[in-house]
Amino acid sequence: MRIGIIGAGMTGLTAAYHLSNQGHEVTIFEHAPFAGGHASTFEVQGGILERGYHHLFTSDTDIQELVASLGLPSLIEWMPSSVGIYAKGAIYKLNSPLDLLKLSPLKFINRLRLGFVLKYLQLQKNWRKYEQVTAARWLRNKLGKQAYEMLWEPLLLGKFGATLYDKVPMSWIWGKLNTRVKSRETGASGELLGYPSGSFAVILDKLLEILDKNQVKIHLSTPVHKIENHNNTMTITLQDTQQQFDKILSTVSNDILLNLVPQLQNHPKYIEKLNSISYLSAVVEILILEKPISDVYWLNIADAKFPFLGVIEHTNLISAENYNGKHIVYITNYVSTDHPIFKMDERKLLETYIPFVKLINPDFNESWIIETFNFKIGRAQPVMGVNYSHNIPEHASPLKNLYVANTAQIYPEDRGTNYAVRMGKYVAEQLMRT
Secondary structure (H helix, E strand, O other): OEEEEEOOOHHHHHHHHHHHHOOOEEEEEOOOOOOOHHHOEEEEOOEEEEOOOOOEEOOOHHHHHHHHHOOOOOOEEEEEOOEEEEEOOEEEEOOOHHHHHOOOOOOHHHHHHHHHHHHHHHHOOOHHHHOOOEHHHHHHHHHOHHHHHHHHHHHHHHHHOOOOOOOOEHHHHHHHHHHHHHHHHHOOOOOEEEEEOOOOHHHHHHHHHHHHHOOOEEEOOOOOOEEEEEOOEEEEEOOOOEEEEOEEEEOOOHHHHHHHOHHHHHOHHHHHHHOOOEEEEEEEEEEEEOOOOOOOOEEEEOOOOOOOOEEEEHHHOOOHHHHOOOEEEEEEEEEOOOOHHHHOOHHHHHHHHHHHHHHHOOOOOHHHEEEEEEEEEEEEEEEOOOOHHHOOOOOEOOOOOEEEOOHHHOOOOOOOHHHHHHHHHHHHHHHHHO
16 A cells, blocks of 8 residues: 655654555655654754653553564663652652652641552552543542642643643543553662663664665655545645555644645534644753752642743753763743743743742752753643543544544553554554554
C-alpha cells in the first residue's frame, strides 16, 4: 500500500517504522523544519537537549521495546529522581511517605490524611470509576479544605487555568499517580527515571536511519493544506501539488484535522467527539545556568501567584558534565494561545519569571544565566472532561481510508513519548488489518 502520514512526531515516525518494515510505501509530511515533535533536540553547551523536558518511567515498556528493536538495548540509563513542591515560601521534598509527614504547612492530621488518600489511589486498578467525577471535587472531598486549597488547587489551576481546572476528571490524576508508583516499585530508595545515554536524539537518529533504509520519504517544512477521499483514493493537497495514497494517517490535533478534512463535516457524531476536547499550549523557557536553582529534579509550584507551574532541573537527573558543567533548567507553563504569557516575547517572559525564581532560591542572581532558549508548542496538552472514554475518537475515522492518531486518544494516561510510540504501533497494525 501507499500510505501518507501527516506529522513526523514519535507517533508518525513509529507508525512509519512498523508499516515500512512490512514493505509498505510510506511518505511523511511535516510542517516543522525538523522531525521528532516534542522529542526533537538541539545543541547546547557541547551536548544535546530536548526542546521539551523528557524522561521515562520504568513502566514505559513500549518505548523500551522500540529502542531494543532499533538495536539499542542498553541505551536507557535509570537514575534516582527527586520530586518536590514549593508551597508557603519553601521547598518540600516529596520522595517518600516520611517526606509527607514533614510537610509542615499542613496540619499533622491532614498530612496523615493526604498520605492515606495517595496510597489508596496508588492501589486502585479500576480507573473508570474516577472518570465520572472531577479531580477538583474528588480531591476536596477526600483531602479536606486545607490540603486541597494549599496543594492541589494551585497545581490544577497552574496546569489547566481558571476556566478548565475544575473540568478535569479524577482519572487524569489516577493516570499520573499510576505511572509514578510503578517507577517507585522498581526503585528501592525512591522513584527511578530513565534517560537515553546521549539524549533522545540517539533514538530519533537511529529511527530516521532505518526509515531511510526502508525508503520512507520524509518532507520537512511541508504543510498539508487538504485531505480528500475520491472513489476510495486519498489525495493530499500541498502548496503546489497533490499526491495520492491508498490510506492516510493523521497525527495532528483534532482542530487542525477538521480544517484539513472538509469531508468530515458529513459525519457529525465523529465531529462531536473531535470537538469534545480542549487544548492548552506549552510555553517552555530553558535557562543555562552557572549554578542550580535547587537540588530537586521536578519541582511543582503550589502557589497561585506564580506565573509558571513547574521547574524541571534537567541536570539534577542528568550529570551537568554532559553540558560543560553548566546547569539546565526548564521553566514550564501550559496556557491558552490568548494568554498574556503565550504572547510575551522572551525578554518580557524572563522579566516576569525571574522575581519568582528568586523566591524559590533567594541567592539566585541573573549573572548565573549564560544563555536562554524559548519554545512555544501549540496544542501540547489535551484537556479531557468527565466520562471522556465515551468520547474518544476512533482511530479509523468514518471517512474511508483516513486514520487518526493523536494525543486526544491517549487516556487515561497523559500524553507522553511512550504512549506516542504505543499508539503509533497500534494504529499501524490496525491500518494494515483493514
